[in-house]
Amino acid sequence: MPLSVAVAGASGYAGGELLRILSQHPEFEVTTVTAFTNAGQPLLAAQPHLRSLAHLTLVTTTAENLAGHDVVFLALPHGKSGEITAELPEGTLVVDCGADHRLRSEADWAAFYGGEFYGAWSYGMPELIHSGGGKQRGELEGTKRIAVPGCNVTAMSLGLAPAVEAGLVEADDIVAVLAVGPSGAGKSLKPHLLASELMGSASAYGVGGSHRHIPETQQNLRVAGATRVSLSFTPVLVPMSRGILATTTAKLAPGVTESDVRRAYELAYGDEPFVHVLPAGEYPRVADTVGANTCLIGLAVDEAAGRLVAISALDNLVKGTAGAAVQSANIALGLPETLGLTMNGVAP
Template identity: 55%
Template sequence: MITAAVAGASGYAGAEIVRLLLAHPDVEVGALTASGNAGVRLGELAPHLQPVADRVLEPTSVQTLAGHDVVFVALPHGHSATIAEQLPDDVTVIDCGADFRLDDEQDWTDYYDTPFAGTWPYGLPELVRADGGKHRDDLVGARRIAVPGCYPTAVSLALAPGLAAGVTEPEDVVVVAASGTSGAGRSSKPHLIGAEVMGAMSPYGVGGGHRHTPEIRRNLTRAAGRASTVSFTPTLAPMPRGILATTTSRAVAGVDAATVRAAWERAYADEPCVHLLPEGQWPHTGSVLGSNLVHIQVTLDEHSGRVIAIAAEDNLTKGTAGAAVQSMNLALGFPETSGLPMTGVAP
């Protein structure tokens, strides 16, 4: 039995981590911290977490977090590095922010306003690379792990098999993805209130402005083995959870539909958390709600010469907290899916 602390437990991602840890047979939930909500009983903010509802959120400090085997950091971008550098090397630190995802300092400074903190092993075990390996290999025994962004998880898993197999081109990749409002966090924002969101969709971060763009581009470049270019347009959908990512990429000349599908089948045949759906069945967010699953479908549009790959995920589970727990399992030698919900909730 190990102990795990969660920094930022009052936010959507932090609370989701707590939910998953409560179901993990090898984890005891330790300190739960917050910033503005320190001193508040957790049940006032997250009554669904009944086993720990009477816990009072502690201030987020190194002193509070130290002494645990694992520390999950679910704080706004730019806040993780200071905490991480003060925690002992033998503590497994899993960061759900962006601080350690990127490996190019220029990419960081182009999109963020804090100093570049470096790069940690990337917590997307299923992501295939050009050499045929997967990021899972980097997570075994790791003591510092960067959890992917929610959009990059869906987009990268949708596209990587074709790039790694050489059946799609890494240039001219186009992505349009819809996300639920929880992806923007729990802070009050006028454009996220019910009257603005219900019955409406809207784009944001258009023209390469979304912070997940360099992360997606980096992942696709690793899968292809050469530079990728991507046009990424995120949209806000009137739902609390979920991401549906529709991606298209140019098919390599002469590739047929059977060859395309075979690339995705090989990539995900043995993956417990990524499912290629039967032909003709398309992903939708309701099927993966509350689960650590990604549903994917792929087809070749012979008229345009483009491969269409669509992925659905729950942005709070597989898109954040589930990836964090899955990475912890790999780092510490637990069964990879331990504590992770492997079925969705419907309707």
């Protein structure tokens, strides 16, 4: 018998992608979808591409409407999910795609988000390598509370963690520039996200150390073994509806060669179903990840600058959000990790 699933924030981009994946999952049945301003409308009014879920109507996002399900996925703005999760039954698997339960440090939360601190949950990045070996998926087995990582965080963390864990780079000198699609900013109307503003242009945002994904990335690299992490991160909004191309560089430790780097990444990700290291001289394209739960990584050593260059590509709505949520839920429930997920993208 399928597990009953509720999705909160079902009218948004992340909620819609969750529903698209869940609609094809053999062990899940979506029975409740919720929203705030769109409550009362048919789901198809907000997500017309989800034809197989045409029978569902959006109801108000309340703990009462979410309770009683086996699994609850939350795709809500930061500060909203934390208000609800405390009221959900302990036996329900709750997967939060928002930021409310990602950070361990209350000081980091206060500095980058503000408002009430709700505490950290099991972190939903199964492939994140831990210092001394092991992966984050071990922390997900049997848990009832999962915090899904930020999309930019996933691209940067997966791109650099193996080098940090192996001691190949100095984590106090990291620079990352990410090309990001506007769907990562959500579905709410914002003038700078209008097509007439985006097309034929590119613009930086969250400049000067102000982006909220910085402390989360630093947290992950400390898990991988870094003692001090200095990250200069600049995201750049580009005219592609979805996707992230992250160019992350770090100063190499003395004596490190390109073969050392490739060996570390192949050891870290060689058996991973959704994180793929490309052959030497090849670099990923965002287009090859659209619709797939994959992160593709290309590696280079800039000998003149003495830096590692890790280029990672992913779909911010799949591996960056909804795919990671379902992958982590599979692990927590003891299901095959890849169930209901694909590594095949959509082309052209």
